[in-house]
Amino acid sequence: LETVPEAIEKWGGRVLSLTLPTAMLKLVGMIPRAVDLDPALLRRLLRAKDRIDVASHMAWTVADLAKISGVSSAYFARSFRAAFGVPPHRYLLTRRIERARALLRDTDLSIIDIAFQTGWDSLGTFGRTFRDITGESPTALRGIEQSAGHRLDAVPHCFVSDANRPDLTIAVSEKRRRAADGRNAPVKGGAS
Amino acid sequence: MTEGVQVVGLYVRDQDEALAFYVEKLGFRVHTDVGNEDYRWLTVQHPDQPSFQLGLFRPQPPSVDAETAKQLDRMVAKGAMPPLVMVVDDCRAAHQRYSGAGVEFIQEPVERFGSVDASFRDPSGNGWKLVEAR
Numbered sequence: 001l002e003t004v005p006e007a008i009e010k011w012g013g014r015v016l017s018l019t020l021p022t023a024m025l026k027l028v029g030m031i032p033r034a035v036d037l038d039p040a041l042l043r044r045l046l047r048a049k050d051r052i053d054v055a056s057h058m059a060w061t062v063a064d065l066a067k068i069s070g071v072s073s074a075y076f077a078r079s080f081r082a083a084f085g086v087p088p089h090r091y092l093l094t095r096r097i098e099r100a101r102a103l104l105r106d107t108d109l110s111i112i113d114i115a116f117q118t119g120w121d122s123l124g125t126f127g128r129t130f131r132d133i134t135g136e137s138p139t140a141l142r143g144i145e146q147s148a149g150h151r152l153d154a155v156p157h158c159f160v161s162d163a164n165r166p167d168l169t170i171a172v173s174e175k176r177r178r179a180a181d182g183r184n185a186p187v188k189g190g191a192s
Numbered sequence: 193m194t195e196g197v198q199v200v201g202l203y204v205r206d207q208d209e210a211l212a213f214y215v216e217k218l219g220f221r222v223h224t225d226v227g228n229e230d231y232r233w234l235t236v237q238h239p240d241q242p243s244f245q246l247g248l249f250r251p252q253p254p255s256v257d258a259e260t261a262k263q264l265d266r267m268v269a270k271g272a273m274p275p276l277v278m279v280v281d282d283c284r285a286a287h288q289r290y291s292g293a294g295v296e297f298i299q300e301p302v303e304r305f306g307s308v309d310a311s312f313r314d315p316s317g318n319g320w321k322l323v324e325a326r
Contacts, residue, residue, distance in 0.1 A: 039205060039262075042269035043317050049271070050298040050313070083270050156321040157304060158311055159275050 037083055044069040045083050048076070049091065053158070056095035057119035062088060086168060093172065094165045097133050100126070101164065104138055105145040111138045132176050133166050199235060201247030202276075203268050205316040207234050210248040213314050217293040220246070238278075269317045276320045283308035283324035290322075 037045075048065040065088055066076035080088045100118045103109055109117070115126035131137050136144065168175075204210035211234060214220040220236040223245045227233055230252065235245035251264035267273060280286040284301045287310045291297050298319070299311035308324040 037266065039265040039269040042266055043205075046269065046271045046313075046317055047296075054299045156275070156277055156323055157302075157309060158299065158319075158321060 033082060037079060041069070041071070041079065042083055044071070045076075045080055048080070048088075049084060052088070052092050052095055053161070056092055056099055057117060059119065060088075060092055090168055090171065093129070093133075094168050095161075096120070097130060098161055098165045100130060100138065101134070101141065101145070102161065104142040114138065129172060132172050132179070133168060196243065198243070199245045199247050201235075201249045202314075202318050203251045203264050203273070203316070204248045204314070204318070205265055205268065207232055207248055207250060209315050210234075211236070213295075214246070214248065217290060217295050271313070271317050271319055273318055276318060277323055278320055279323050279325050281325060283310055283322055286310075286322055 048068040051065070051068055052060060062073045062077050065080075066073045069076055069080075071079065077088060080091070084091060086094070096118045100114050103114045103117065104111075107114075111127070112123050115123050118126075120126035120129075127138060130141075134141055170178075202210075211222065211225075214236045215222060220238055223235045223237045225232070225234050232250070234248045236248060237245055251261040253261060256264065287297065287301050290312065295312050296315075297310060297312045299309075301308050301310040301322075307326050310322045311319060312322065313319050
């Protein structure tokens, strides 16, 4: 069974540990299944996702986003995850990493300027998270990207942004833990 | 022109709503609007593009089964359909005109790579990029 160490992630990076498997949570209705979501609700969830896309540097709270979608915070977090496959705060994270990566590639801004422009309030957190997700430090990635040469200027910007988002299917804390353990196997049992 | 792409269709949640959006807000014209009972073949045209029709279709039985139709409605509503691009001479002017008409912009005009672009969605969730010709 799939486990959910990050099934319900509280805003601000604090993780509410859970030991129930996802399938069980779905059975008891704690996580809605994507196939049950009403298209009208999905359209409103998309509106919140669009807002993240255009302003991922902002310090979004679940309450802000839930308001855009017209649902409660708790329901927003669960239904967003069901609709888009990742919890809202991790989706925001992937957008920020994509932005940072684009700025590293396309500008000469300093790393610290990029960190602040993309919504981090600490250079250390930015660098660590960036490395955990992309596998490279911001400086190293800048070198790789700038020497690679891209021909993506012919593609409308938002599609490039969308496609370059890291596919973060597990929580960063989990990714970090697996890297530390030197293994990729799914983790058994409860949360860290 | 005798050969080329003639119709590309979008799935929409409501054809009356889509018709009002594409015609009244974006300035398209109705090309074909025919049907019987539940079935309706509806296409619109950009006024400057007489050889191309944009279809505004419902995913519905019997073309697809009822469950698939529901899934397609969900896909559209969560923005999972392919990219659409409209080219304009002046992106900021088009943005002003469209947003004045009530179009939901998800990105205001931004200048980059020597052009200006913006993004909007139709009521169903189909996403359009509005790009200034270079």
